[in-house]
Amino acid sequence: MTIRTRFAPSPTGFLHIGGARTALFSWAYARKHHGQFILRIEDTDVERSTPEAVQAILDGMQWLGLDWDEGPFYQMQRMDRYKEIIRQMLDEGTAYYCYSSREELDAMREQQMQAGLKPRYDGRWRPEEGKILPPKPENIPPVVRFRNPPSGTVAWDDLVKGRIEISNTELDDLIIARADGTPTYNFCVVVDDWDMNITHVLRGDDHVNNTPRQINLLRALGANVPQYAHLSMILGDDGQKLSKRHGAVSVMQYHGDGYLPEAVLNYLARLGWSHGDDEVFDGRQFCQWFDLDHITPSAAQFNTEKLRWLNAHYIKQADLAHLAADIRQRLEDRGVAVSEHPELRSVIELYRERVHTLNELADAIAYFYHKPVMDAAAREKHLTLEIVPVIQALTEQLAGIDWTSEQIHAAIDHAVQSNGLKFPKVAMPLRVLLTGGAQSPSIDAVMALLGKNEVLARIHEGL
RNA sequence: GUCCCCAUCGUCUAGAGGCCUAGGACACCUCCCUUUCACGGAGGCGACCGGGGUUCGACUCCCCGUGGGGACGCCA
Secondary structure (H helix, E strand, O other): OOOEEEEOOOOOOOOEHHHHHHHHHHHHHHHHOOOEEEEEEOOOOOOOOOHHHHHHHHHHHHHHOOOOOEEEEEHHHHHHHHHHHHHHHHHHOOEEEEOOOHHHHHHHHHHHHHOOOOOOOOOOOOOOOOOOOOOOOOOOOOEEEEOOOOOOEEEEEEOOOEEEEEEHHHOOOOEEEOOOOOEOHHHHHHHHHHHOOOOEEEEEHHHHHHHHHHHHHHHHHOOOOOEEEEEOOEEOOOOOEOEOOOEOOEHHHHHHOOOOHHHHHHHHHHOOEOOOOOOOOOHHHHHHHOOOOOEOOOOEEOOHHHHHHHHHHHHHHOOHHHHHHHHHHHHHHOOOOOOOOOOHHHHHHHHHHHOOOHHHHHHHHHHHOOOOOOOHHHHHHHOOOOHHHHHHHHHHHHHOOOOOHHHHHHHHHHHHHHOOOOHHHHHHHHHHHHHOOOOOOOHHHHHHHHOHHHHHHHHHHHO
16 A cells, blocks of 8 residues: 555645644655655635745745645635535435524534533434424525434544544534535545545644544545544744744744754654654655654644754755855845855855854854944953054064965964963954954954955954 | 543653663753854753552553643634
């Protein structure tokens, strides 16, 4: 049997971190088993679905490198198929028309809640042998309901949570087609998973409650029931549930914030899944290792600090040309034009080990391409009256040397020795003068990259 | 309210009855490296929700409790 998984987002917003992980796991599972990964857009909520959201989801998946083998399929384009099945169910008697109005239903729910019961449709329009249905009201277009088994239990062996068993008495006759004839979620999912031969459904555990309904529907249709794996949710950094209002951000926001997709992918992979003590691995490795047996059933809290650590790791490993292209753009976004000298790649090499995000990297090296704003406190502290003449003397010497790191270092050393100082005494004021602040890599390395003219100019201007 | 799910360091997690004096990672602390800040290296701090069982033996299995979460839509 070929493994076929799917990711089925509804295009009502961007691809957030929870959806991305579901997609990642589904993708990895298919890849691991040399199966197919299908992308399906669940856009039957016409009110809330937007083409922008579809694009945002596609962008997010592409950025993470999650490629799909089939699709994207759009449910709105499958209407004929759904209607055909609904017609068939109506004919077979596994579905029926219900004329209850929304108001009637709301009142019913209200009453049941009051009575301490689980709100359920009471089946008043469900045809039974010998039962007399209420008279059909005029002007109320009916919905179509699924005739759920009235007794017994539905059970499945969830690949993450183990066996889950639910009594049919807990379920009611769900609506499969709205009054306007459009099919609803639980129904479309079932038909699609069936038609698309999905073997493994990986999804958020907020769908656990839908599963028994879907299984009943599948059985009524005579379809195979796929395996289910319900992934627990991802909580925000603060342990709170992620929502549009609170903490839920688009995966593309991570791009904007300077994270590498491989870092996000690696981080997400470890959130709720593990492979012994392994922490750092790429997508290829993940696809080889991934399994359902090591998925944690409990919710996981997002930890940005760990993501940052992983990101720093991947920045150190990243291809220089690729990094340079990215950083060039980020500098441009900051209004900093990257000139030929110093060479961007060299500057990145010097700085990549010191940052956690690409934005930090861009910010840190901007001073190579435009005059830095000098940190007043740093200047005050390091550019003392006594040191100014030393720097001036050093400047003259620098003017005459070959511009290599070694020569520069020797010149600084000379200034240090001849004045009976410690190295930082001279290095720090230079650092402030050249970079604007008190932190940088080795000052001779910085100077070498900055170039003789620029160094002399900045010292001159700064003094 | 009803049903369902979950529960190991602050966080992500390892753990398939003896391998556990509970391991790793992030964060934090100390030291080392050092030209400042980082990086890196070496250490350290730090957890099995509670109570009952089962068992020669329970982090691991069962029950109850507690806490947290989810679902109960003509949303997905």
